[in-house]
Amino acid sequence: MSDTDQPMTDPKEMSRRLFFGCTVAGMATTSGGGIAAERPPQLAKVIAELEPYFTPQAKFQDVSRGNPRPSKLPAEKKKEVGLTRETWKLEVVADPEQPATIGKPLSRKVDAALDFTELIKLGEKHAVRFAKVMTCLNIGCPLGTGIWEGVPLRDVIWLTKPKENLRRVFYHGYHNDIASQIFRSSLPASRVFEDPDDLPPVILCYKLNGEWLTPERGGPVRMVVPEHYGFKSVKWLTHVFLSNQPFANDTYANGNNDVDSPLKTFAATLHVPSGNKMNEPVPITGYAQVGVSGLSKVQIWITKADKKWPTDDPYFTNAPWVDAEILPAPEKWGDADPRGAWGFNAESRPKVWPMKLTKVYWAALIPGLPAGEYTLRCRTIDAKGHAQPMPRPFRKSGRCDIEAVTLTIR
Numbered sequence: 001m002s003d004t005d006q007p008m009t010d011p012k013e014m015s016r017r018l019f020f021g022c023t024v025a026g027m028a029t030t031s032g033g034g035i036a037a038e039r040p041p042q043l044a045k046v047i048a049e050l051e052p053y054f055t056p057q058a059k060f061q062d063v064s065r066g067n068p069r070p071s072k073l074p075a076e077k078k079k080e081v082g083l084t085r086e087t088w089k090l091e092v093v094a095d096p097e098q099p100a101t102i103g104k105p106l107s108r109k110v111d112a113a114l115d116f117t118e119l120i121k122l123g124e125k126h127a128v129r130f131a132k133v134m135t136c137l138n139i140g141c142p143l144g145t146g147i148w149e150g151v152p153l154r155d156v157i158w159l160t161k162p163k164e165n166l167r168r169v170f171y172h173g174y175h176n177d178i179a180s181q182i183f184r185s186s187l188p189a190s191r192v193f194e195d196p197d198d199l200p201p202v203i204l205c206y207k208l209n210g211e212w213l214t215p216e217r218g219g220p221v222r223m224v225v226p227e228h229y230g231f232k233s234v235k236w237l238t239h240v241f242l243s244n245q246p247f248a249n250d251t252y253a254n255g256n257n258d259v260d261s262p263l264k265t266f267a268a269t270l271h272v273p274s275g276n277k278m279n280e281p282v283p284i285t286g287y288a289q290v291g292v293s294g295l296s297k298v299q300i301w302i303t304k305a306d307k308k309w310p311t312d313d314p315y316f317t318n319a320p321w322v323d324a325e326i327l328p329a330p331e332k333w334g335d336a337d338p339r340g341a342w343g344f345n346a347e348s349r350p351k352v353w354p355m356k357l358t359k360v361y362w363a364a365l366i367p368g369l370p371a372g373e374y375t376l377r378c379r380t381i382d383a384k385g386h387a388q389p390m391p392r393p394f395r396k397s398g399r400c401d402i403e404a405v406t407l408t409i410r
């Protein structure tokens, strides 16, 4: 038996679950358009209040370092150091320490660094757009969701005519020319050349939501690595090194982070009302990040706050979880039009939903409860049927706890 369909012993829990079963899970089976009318009004209301799906560029949160942060440099200085579209240049050269053998370094020394016009020219043929939630391995809450657009990194690497001894690609951005401020990341060469599991390619990104990438988001050009946490998506990109070193030396490795850990699947709440009255249903909304393991269910579980749980079940695998409704792909996307992007058709509809690397919204109507303090928890079941964040709850592999919030009923 999987941990998602444990029997329940408490009859009160049982009737509660049945209630959920017909209001929440039952509705999910009818989802796919036009179902808003069928939802209870209090649930429809909080769903209507959810933020637009895609985040406007200016509303992304910023956790990047730098003193000063390169996005804050005065316009003249940005121009001088190559942080404008007119002056940007990218060097793609052999790693001086463990050089790959390449035929044609794109180096400043021989006036061959790639400029923005050349990048856009490559984009005319090769540009890729995909939806992705940008999120920091050290923080639970995503920084924003957008449509990222750029040229596959491999198309630029091919210009250097690599021949042999290429095992890893290192890269960093502008760092005020102070070595201690370098923010560096890396990828296996094979991840750059191939896209496993239907993932989009690693890109040199210059647009977000159809607009030029702003200085705050890492413009003129940043790396965007689809399946990874934000630290692989280096901003204000200036240098790519082709290396024969076989392992990572990312800046984030120095912070005890697991630098090979891809995006996790987990759920969290958004709207949990206060001022709830007893015996009145409570409408809840939330989001789930859809990591590389996909998403099949969002589940919630409510218990009395003082209820003890067996210590040998720290991830509540035996709790009577019930399914929330995963909301269908929105009709209106907010700040971006995903038409024709990776995984979307020409009518801006996703080919599969939930879509990996993005988020979904979810909702549930909790039936009326007696007065008291409750703990509301949510978790996800990935596309393979595994409850997440199990089996990897390690914080340094990406925050993805089973969220617990307090719900007070008076």
Ligand SMILES: Nc1nc2c(c(=O)[nH]1)N[C@H]1C(S)=C(S)[C@@H](COP(=O)(O)O)O[C@H]1N2
Binding pocket: 060, 061, 062, 063, 064, 065, 066, 134, 135, 136, 137, 143, 172, 173, 174, 183, 216, 217, 218, 229, 230, 231, 232, 233, 234, 235, 236
């Ligand atoms: N050059 C540079 N790039 C960087 C960083 C940085 O400090 N410097 N921070 C990284 C980290 S840790 C994260 S989580 C993302 C955040 O992306 P955002 O600022 O666009 O939200 O940027 C990454 N790229």
Ligand SMILES: [Mo]
Binding pocket: 063, 135, 136, 137, 138, 230, 231
């Ligand atoms: Mo981060």
